[in-house]
Amino acid sequence: MAKNDYVLFDKNTQAFIYNMQTNAVQRMLDFDYASGRKTPSVAAMINPTGSDGFQKFFFGLKEVLVPVYKSMKHAAAKHPNVDVMINFASFRSAASSTEEAFAIPQIHTVVIIAEGVPERRMRELTAKAKKLNKIIIGPATVGGIVAGQFKIGNTGGTIENIMDSKLHRPGSVGFVSKSGGLSNEAYNIVAQNTDGLYEGIAIGGDRFPGSTLLDHLLRFEKNPEIKMLVCLGEVGGSDEYTIVEALKKKQITKPLVMWVTGTCSKAFKTEVQFGHAGAKAGSEAETADAKNAALKAAGAVVPNSFDDYGEKIAQVYKSLVKKKVITPKPEPTPVKVPMDYTTAVKAGLVRRPANFISTISDDRGEELKYGCLEISDVFKRDLGIGGVLSILWFKKLLPKYATKFIEMTIMVTADHGPAVSGAHNTIVAARAGKDLISSLVSGMLTIGPRFGGAIDGAAQLFSEAYDAGRTPQQFVDDMKAKGANIQGIGHRVKSVHNPDMRVQIIKEYAKKQFKSTPLLDYALEVEKITTSKKDNLILNVDGCIGICFADLLRSEFSKEEADMYIKLGALNGLFVLGRSIGLIGHFLDQKRLKQGLYRHPWDDIAYMVDMKE
Numbered sequence: 001m002a003k004n005d006y007v008l009f010d011k012n013t014q015a016f017i018y019n020m021q022t023n024a025v026q027r028m029l030d031f032d033y034a035s036g037r038k039t040p041s042v043a044a045m046i047n048p049t050g051s052d053g054f055q056k057f058f059f060g061l062k063e064v065l066v067p068v069y070k071s072m073k074h075a076a077a078k079h080p081n082v083d084v085m086i087n088f089a090s091f092r093s094a095a096s097s098t099e100e101a102f103a104i105p106q107i108h109t110v111v112i113i114a115e116g117v118p119e120r121r122m123r124e125l126t127a128k129a130k131k132l133n134k135i136i137i138g139p140a141t142v143g144g145i146v147a148g149q150f151k152i153g154n155t156g157g158t159i160e161n162i163m164d165s166k167l168h169r170p171g172s173v174g175f176v177s178k179s180g181g182l183s184n185e186a187y188n189i190v191a192q193n194t195d196g197l198y199e200g201i202a203i204g205g206d207r208f209p210g211s212t213l214l215d216h217l218l219r220f221e222k223n224p225e226i227k228m229l230v231c232l233g234e235v236g237g238s239d240e241y242t243i244v245e246a247l248k249k250k251q252i253t254k255p256l257v258m259w260v261t262g263t264c265s266k267a268f269k270t271e272v273q274f275g276h277a278g279a280k281a282g283s284e285a286e287t288a289d290a291k292n293a294a295l296k297a298a299g300a301v302v303p304n305s306f307d308d309y310g311e312k313i314a315q316v317y318k319s320l321v322k323k324k325v326i327t328p329k330p331e332p333t334p335v336k337v338p339m340d341y342t343t344a345v346k347a348g349l350v351r352r353p354a355n356f357i358s359t360i361s362d363d364r365g366e367e368l369k370y371g372c373l374e375i376s377d378v379f380k381r382d383l384g385i386g387g388v389l390s391i392l393w394f395k396k397l398l399p400k401y402a403t404k405f406i407e408m409t410i411m412v413t414a415d416h417g418p419a420v421s422g423a424h425n426t427i428v429a430a431r432a433g434k435d436l437i438s439s440l441v442s443g444m445l446t447i448g449p450r451f452g453g454a455i456d457g458a459a460q461l462f463s464e465a466y467d468a469g470r471t472p473q474q475f476v477d478d479m480k481a482k483g484a485n486i487q488g489i490g491h492r493v494k495s496v497h498n499p500d501m502r503v504q505i506i507k508e509y510a511k512k513q514f515k516s517t518p519l520l521d522y523a524l525e526v527e528k529i530t531t532s533k534k535d536n537l538i539l540n541v542d543g544c545i546g547i548c549f550a551d552l553l554r555s556e557f558s559k560e561e562a563d564m565y566i567k568l569g570a571l572n573g574l575f576v577l578g579r580s581i582g583l584i585g586h587f588l589d590q591k592r593l594k595q596g597l598y599r600h601p602w603d604d605i606a607y608m609v610d611m612k613e
C-alpha cells in the first residue's frame with residue numbers, strides 16, 4: 001500500500017493486471033527478480049471473459065503460479081494489500097473497467113494502457129478520481145517505473161534494456177513525460193548522465209490525461225529520495241504552463257531540466273499533428289518554442305535542443321553532487337535474470353541434443369513434407385494412399401505397379417465378415433458400450449500368427465528356405481520335423497474347392513505386373529504339396545501377400561534392405577491398416593443397430609452370425 005500521497009509504488013506494491021497480458025506480467029516479474037524484490041509485483045490477473053484459475057510464470061529460476069480471477073471484486077477480497085490496477089482493457093472497455101476499479105476502496109492507482117479512450121469519458125473519470133482521491137496514469141501510456149522497486153507493464157522494454165538503463169536500482173532523478181517511447185530514451189540518457197532514475201512516469205499522449213506532468217512533478221518535489229527533476233513536454237496544450245506557474249510560485253524548488261519537443265513544427269507551413277492526440281499547436285502559446293522560453297524564464301534548465309538535454313542533466317547532477325545534495329552510492333552487483341530457453345536458442349547461446357531422430361516427414365518448414373515431397377506435391381502427383389504409404393514406410397516413392405499393389409493389399413484385407421476373431425472382439429466391445437478406439441483396439445489385439453499377423457512370418461520362412469536352396473518338398477519336411485505350422489499356409493474355411501478370391505486377385509496381379517516372382521512361384525510349389533495332404537492347406541491371404549511383397553521388395557531394394565523390412569514386421573502393418581477399416585465399420589454397424597435398423601438399399605443384408613471357431 002502507498003505509504004503517503006507522493007509514493008504510488010514501492011518495493012512492496014502489488015498490482016492486479018486486468019486482461020491476460022502474460023508477456024507484460026513476465027517482464028514485471030523479471031524486473032522484480034533483477035531488483036531483488038522478495039515478492040512478485042503482480043498479485044493476480046483479472047480475466048473478465050475467462051474463469052478463475054492460475055497462470056504460470058518465472059520468478060528468477062523458479063516457476064510461480066499467479067492467480068487469475070474472473071471478478072475484480074473477488075480478486076480484491078482475496079488480495080486486500082493490492083492498491084494498483086494496471087488496466088490492459090481495450091479502448092472500448094477501459095473506462096468501464098476503470099470505474100469498476102474505482103468502486104473498490106483499496107485500489108488507489110489505475111494505469112490505463114489503451115489508446116483511443118473517448119475524451120469525454122476520460123474527463124468524467126478524471127473528475128471522479130479527484131473526488132475519490134485516486135490517481136489515474138494514462139490513457140495511451142506504457143506506464144512508469146520506480147527503479148528497483150516496481151515496474152508498470154512493459155515500461156523499459158526487455159530486461160536487457162532495464163539493466164542497461166540501470167532501472168533495477170534507485171538513483172536520484174524523478175522523470176515525467178507524455179511519451180512512453182521517449183521516456184525509454186530518456187531513462188537511458190538519465191542513466192548515462194546521473195546516478196540514475198528514481199521514478200519515471202509517462203502520462204500518455206492524449207489531450208486529457210488522467211494525471212498531468214505537474215501532478216507527478218509535485219509528487220517528486222515532495223519525495224525526499226528524489227533530488228532533481230527531469231521532464232519532457234510536448235508541442236500542443238498548456239500543461240507546461242502549469243509547470244511554469246509552479247516554478248514561479250516555488251511549488252517546485254528542486255532543479256528541473258526540461259525540454260518541450262516539437263520545436264521542428266515551425267519548419268512546416270501548416271499546423272502539424274504529431275503522433276499523440278494532444279501533440280498539435282492550436283496557438284502560438286502552444287508551440288514548443290514558446291513553452292521552452294517560458295520555462296527558461298521561470299527558472300527551469302532548458303537545453304538549446306534535444307541534443308544537449310543529456311549535457312544539461314549532467315551539469316545539474318554534478319552541481320548537486322558538489323553541493324552534497326546527492327552522494328553517489330556504490331553500484332550494486334546486478335542480479336542476473338535467467339534467459340528464457342527459446343531466447344537463448346535463438347541467440348545461439350545454448351544447444352541441446354535432440355530427443356530423437358526422425359527421417360520420414362518434417363513439419364518444421366512452411367509446408368508439411370512426406371519424405372522430400374511437400375504435401376501439396378503429393379496431391380498434385382495424385383500419389384494415393386499407396387504412394388503415401390510407400391514414402392512413410394519405405395522412405396522411397398515406389399513405382400506405380402508397387403503403390404497399386406499396396407492399395408490392393410489394403411482393399412483385400414479390409415474385412416472378412418463379422419465371424420473372424422478381430423471383428424468378433426470389436427463387435428463385443430462395441431455392444432458392451434465401449435467407444436470407437438477401445439472397440440477398435442480390442443479387435444486389433446487379436447491380430448497375431450493365427451490371424452492376420454502371419455504376413456512377415458510367411459515372407460521370412462519362404463524366402464529363407466528359398467535362399468537356402470531347399471526344395472519345396474524339403475521345406476515342408478523341415479517344417480513337419482520341427483512340428484511347426486508353415487506360416488501363410490492353411491485356412492479354416494477356404495480350401496482348394498472353396499478358393500479364396502482375395503488370394504487369386506493378389507496372385508494374378510503379381511504374376512502380371514511384378515518384375516519377377518521367384519518366391520511366389522516357390523510358394524505355389526509348396527502349396528501343391530500341402531494341399532495334396534489336406535485341401536484347406538492352401539496359400540492363404542497372409543501368405544500370398546507376404547510372399548508377393550517379399551518379391552516386390554527384392555525388386556526395388558537390396559536383398560538386405562528387403563529382409564530388414566520383413567524382420568521389422570512391416571508387412572503385418574498392411575493387415576493392421578486394412579483391417580482397421582473393417583473393424584471401424586463393425587463398430588459403427590453395431591452402434592447403428594442399437595439405434596434400430598434403418599431403411600437403406602443394403603438393409604436386406606443382415607447376417608445372423610455364428611463364430612467360425
Ligand code: ACO
Pocket residue numbers: 449450451452453454484485486487488489490491492493534536537540541542543
Ligand atoms: N502348415 C502345416 N500344417 C498345417 C498348417 C500349416 N500352416 N495349418 C494347419 N496344419 C495342419 C495341422 O498340423 C493339423 O494337422 P493334423 O490334422 O495332422 O493334426 C491340421 O492341419 C489342422 O490344423 P488346425 O490348426 O486345426 O487348422 P485350422 O484350420 O484350425 O487353422 C490356421 C487354420 C490357424 C490358419 C492354420 O492353418 C495356421 O496356423 N496357419 C499358419 C498361420 C497363418 O497363416 N495364419 C494366417 C491365416 S490367414 C488370415 O488370418 C487372414
Ligand code: LMR
Pocket residue numbers: 413415416420421451452492493541
Ligand atoms: C481374415 O481375413 O480375417 C481371414 O482370412 C481369417 C479368417 O479366420 O477367416
